Amino acid sequence: MAAAMCGRVDMTSRVCERLLKVSRRHSSLVHQNAVVEQESQDLYPPVRPKFPEGSWGAMDKRQAWIWRGKKDKLSNIPSVTGRIDMITKKKMTMWKYKIAERYPRVLPYQQYATKTHLVKGLPSLYSSLEVDEVVKKIKPSVIDTLCLENETLVRDKLISKASPWERPVLSSQLMLKSLLSTLSTCLSADCDHLNTAQFDENVRVEAFWDRHGFSRQKVIDNDEDNKKFLTVDESRLQACQRADFVIRSENPLPEFLSRDDEFCQTAGYPELEYHPVTYGQSFAHKLQPSVVAGHWVGDPCEFGLLTVCTSNEVHEVGQQFGDVHSQQLLTGMGMNTSFTRLVAEAYYQGFSSAIDVTYPFTTQTILSDGQHFAFFAYQLNTLELWKDDDGNPLRNICWHTPEMKLYDSVEAGEVKGFNDNVLKHIVKFLLLKPGRPGVELRPSLPAGEPAPRETTTYINDKQVVVVVEEEEKYV
Numbered sequence: 001m002a003a004a005m006c007g008r009v010d011m012t013s014r015v016c017e018r019l020l021k022v023s024r025r026h027s028s029l030v031h032q033n034a035v036v037e038q039e040s041q042d043l044y045p046p047v048r049p050k051f052p053e054g055s056w057g058a059m060d061k062r063q064a065w066i067w068r069g070k071k072d073k074l075s076n077i078p079s080v081t082g083r084i085d086m087i088t089k090k091k092m093t094m095w096k097y098k099i100a101e102r103y104p105r106v107l108p109y110q111q112y113a114t115k116t117h118l119v120k121g122l123p124s125l126y127s128s129l130e131v132d133e134v135v136k137k138i139k140p141s142v143i144d145t146l147c148l149e150n151e152t153l154v155r156d157k158l159i160s161k162a163s164p165w166e167r168p169v170l171s172s173q174l175m176l177k178s179l180l181s182t183l184s185t186c187l188s189a190d191c192d193h194l195n196t197a198q199f200d201e202n203v204r205v206e207a208f209w210d211r212h213g214f215s216r217q218k219v220i221d222n223d224e225d226n227k228k229f230l231t232v233d234e235s236r237l238q239a240c241q242r243a244d245f246v247i248r249s250e251n252p253l254p255e256f257l258s259r260d261d262e263f264c265q266t267a268g269y270p271e272l273e274y275h276p277v278t279y280g281q282s283f284a285h286k287l288q289p290s291v292v293a294g295h296w297v298g299d300p301c302e303f304g305l306l307t308v309c310t311s312n313e314v315h316e317v318g319q320q321f322g323d324v325h326s327q328q329l330l331t332g333m334g335m336n337t338s339f340t341r342l343v344a345e346a347y348y349q350g351f352s353s354a355i356d357v358t359y360p361f362t363t364q365t366i367l368s369d370g371q372h373f374a375f376f377a378y379q380l381n382t383l384e385l386w387k388d389d390d391g392n393p394l395r396n397i398c399w400h401t402p403e404m405k406l407y408d409s410v411e412a413g414e415v416k417g418f419n420d421n422v423l424k425h426i427v428k429f430l431l432l433k434p435g436r437p438g439v440e441l442r443p444s445l446p447a448g449e450p451a452p453r454e455t456t457t458y459i460n461d462k463q464v465v466v467v468v469e470e471e472e473k474y475v
Helices: 002-043 061-075 080-088 109-116 125-129 132-153 159-160 167-190 310-320 325-345 419-429
Strands: 090-095 117-122 198-221 226-249 281-285 303-310 361-368 372-379 396-400 409-411 413-418
Touching: 061 226, 061 396, 080 325, 090 117, 090 132, 090 198, 109 117, 109 198, 109 325, 117 325, 132 409, 132 413, 132 419, 159 409, 167 303, 167 419, 198 325, 226 409, 303 325, 303 396, 310 325, 310 396, 325 361, 325 372, 325 396, 372 419
Parallel strands: 090 226, 117 396, 303 361
Antiparallel strands: 090 281, 198 226, 226 303, 361 372, 372 396, 409 413
């Protein structure tokens, strides 16, 4: 019995020894696998997904990663001027986008190029502005201005010396300048934003953007013996303009429609049915991209309150094609003026085609020859126009009115057929108060970076080097 017990103890000890050896071997293998896994993580980077994060639609994956790289590079630049310098330093081939067209039936192309849906009438926001009493108060001053300017323009030496085709434009500019000065003076007493606004003349506004649907060949391997190209369905467009008058404010105008509204994602716009050349568009090689919002970066008033442009050229061209096409040319000019202004304004806040806007930009535009007025309210919802609708469903929205007469004529110092409704529209555009409470205007820039308009020192202090000359010593 004792011998049996000893045999069992020996067998148990042997089993324990074997289990211990197996356990040690397992622990060693686990450790080795952990080491190998750690070394593999150190040697090999993580597998890159097929597409970057986000929605890309039908875009080629290589082009999607190129755009993601652009966004990362721009995001690492902490200043607005640095970002603009980076994206404008390289000359490239671009489509020249005309603000005022001279060809009929171009409006569908303009809508596609800017991804804009047109809405007849003005946003409901203007319905809440009560201006009847204000119009009654300032109407006599406006009529006096019209009478005075019409008499002055007849004998103005500047206009009489101008060429026949320049005289209508000069007359309209002088008339609009006087009207804006009169209205601003009358309304500023009760409007703080007009007291602090900036009023500019002959304003340079330029902007560029990338649009889906314009196919081109892009070089991806610049080897002299074997160049490789990638067909991309996007191209860059450049627009340049001289706005006659611009009123700028310290804060942006309120949004006309929520960016999250379904209408901003489902509103229709024309498709690009033909090549841009068939619409009278031209291609420019080695063109320098430019972004100018009509002021220096860091100006206290960075947001456009109102842009006013003369419409004489559009009227002259439209007479050749009839009233329908004339109205389309006018609508296109107002839409393009507003869009270009807002694109440049968005770039000045740190956004770009690669870094899309996070809140809608809005502005107001008036086209007039001093007697006829057309009104536009534009909301820029996106700058990612290089994506298709599946990748980016957002649309830009433009509200507009038909052209209306402010008055019929001025005869013997009396204004005939004065239209109070047109004056109400002008007053509403001037009285609309800017302000976006709770909105971060520059979210793509570093949190600690002060806004350019808060800068108080614009010129670096010059370093003064004191040179001490030793007195000559005579032996």
